[in-house]
Amino acid sequence: MLAKLELEKIGRMSIKKIETQLRNSGTAEHIIIILKATFATAPFTGGISSLLSDYIPAQRQLRLEEFAQNVANDLVKFKNEVNEQYILTDEFAFIFERAFKGAMENYQKEKVNAFKSLLVNSLLDFKITQNEKEYYLHMVENLSILHIQILTFMSAPHEYLEQRQIDPSEIAGGFKTFFPIVIPNVTIDIIKLAFQDLFNYGFLTTDSGAFSTMTASSGWDLLGDSVTQSGKRFNKFISNED
DSSP states (O other): OOOHHHHHHHHHHHHHHHHHHHHHHTOOOHHHHHHHHHHTTOTTHHHHHTTOTTOOOGGGHHHHHHHHHHHHHHHHHTGGGOOHHHHTSHHHHHHHHHHHHHHHHOOOHHHHHHHHHHHHHHHHOTTSOHHHHHHHHHHHHHSOHHHHHHHHHHHOHHHHHHHTTOOGGGOOSOHHHHHHHHSTTSOHHHHHHHHHHHHHTTOBSSOGGGGTOOOSOOGGGGGSSOBOHHHHHHHHHTSOOO
């Protein structure tokens, strides 16, 4: 295990090196400034900053700056829980690079937040194995924003509706009735396809047949325990839950 002072030394060396590279290449230094200002004396500053040099394409600078700021804020918030040694591993570098790449390539807020939460949680949750982290990363990269919205809603419907200012009374009737309200501007057939995908991944307890099957239940009764343990675990890892 590296001592705190040694980590700080590595951090100072890395930040100077990366700043020199940025100046020489003419690339904007905003991200480094953001990280330095936010982390301040945090011992893992250098480990994070040293991975940034290859992920600052000019055309996506603002999106990446915002992503970096949000990651920095979360890591400072949980600074006492950060696994400092893990930052210095190839395993974390892999997740870091892919998460930043994902944030650059996706404009949807939910998708970018999923990459941010996955990156931060990979440093906090020691019960998740590296294989699980990489599987979750793969899922975030490949799931559409529609998949994420459906899983988020099914996992925490009250919070989902509150964030989007949807009246809870709209959750009435069957899935086919209220899902177009919960997720507008998407046809019910496409919603059903994405719903079935989540079932096939083992994240939901029921398949898309729920959209056409007549049951005695309706509205909120249909949203009971509809997410599997695997689905809950995945959703928690890519969400902002503490």
